[in-house]
Amino acid sequence: MSKPMIICCKEWSVTVALAALLESSTIQAVYSRKQLIRVLQDNPGVPVVLGLNPHEHVVDLYQLKPLLMGREGVFIARCFYWTDYSLTKWLGLDRYSFCSWDTLQAPFSRLEKLQSFKRLTITEQCHYTAEMGTHALSPMPFPKTEVKVLEWANQWLSWKLAEAGLNTNEIRVLSLMAEGRKVGLPCRVRSTHKVNGLYKLGMNKHVMNVYRGVRVRQELQSRWLTFGVEISTQSVSPYCQETG
Structure with missing residues (x-):
């Protein structure tokens, strides 16, 4: 027995393309935040494919956490950062994996990944149980401030830096550079700590990894209410002139 799969991507064209690639499976394509909430509520335990970067949708994912937990899922985006992988643990989305656009473009890896998507639709013992409570069937109340949720997320990420094996100097350098603050170390020393x-x-040492991959940023947050609208979040503010 198989179960359907929910697909909801930031770019509607990605949703359409994935639905076509997975045509042999039962697909529920979703194109708005309101529709996504309804479909998740009506289909507990059904796997979901989300075409987005978690670090750009922290507040939305936090609010939808009760609806997303307990089911299998896949995040699809152009590329992912350390923040993306770490935030899923903060949100309790332990059964979610990641797939880049490059993976879907290469013939062999695309076939392998599509087969793994289809395996998600094979019915297994559902982890989305009544023990999670009736609250699990509704999104969380909208947080009072987006800033507070981002603050909680960044506190979590700060703790995870040490767990990832970074020493005190590396954490200090990356944290200060991610905040756009001066490090106050010789260029070579600063660069060594950053790269390590x-x-x-x-x-790698690309400046975008410091900008997106160490902490979440309010200016990068993209709301699901804007699905179907092209939004550029690629411009980088002059947050760090110390890019050594």
Whole structure:
């Protein structure tokens, strides 16, 4: 027995493309936040594919946490950062995996990934149980301030930096650079701590990894209410001139 799969992507064209690639499966394509909430409520335990970066949708994912927990899922985006992988643990989305656009473009890896998507539709013992309570069938009340949720997320990420094996100097350098503050160290020393810290987080020394991959930022938050609208979040503010 198989179960349907919910697909909801920031770019509607990605939703359409995935639905076409998975045509042999029962697909529920979703194109708005309101529709996503209703479909998740009506289909507890059904796997979901979300075409977005978690670090750009912290508040939305936090609010939808009760509806997303307990089910299998996949995040699809152009690329992912350490913040994306870490935030899923903060949100309790332990059964979610990640798939980049490059993976879906290469013929062999695309076939392998699509097969794994289809395996998600095979009915298993549902982890989405009554023990989670009736609250699990509704999104959480909207937080009083977006800033507070981002603050909680950044506190979590700060703790995870140490767990990832970064030493005190590496944490200090990356945290200050991510906040756009001066580090106050010689260029070579600063660069060494930055590169070593990013390497331990699975990223290279590219400046975008400091900007997006260490902490969540309010200016990068994109709301689901804007699905179907092209929004550019690629511009980088002059947050850090110390890019050594």
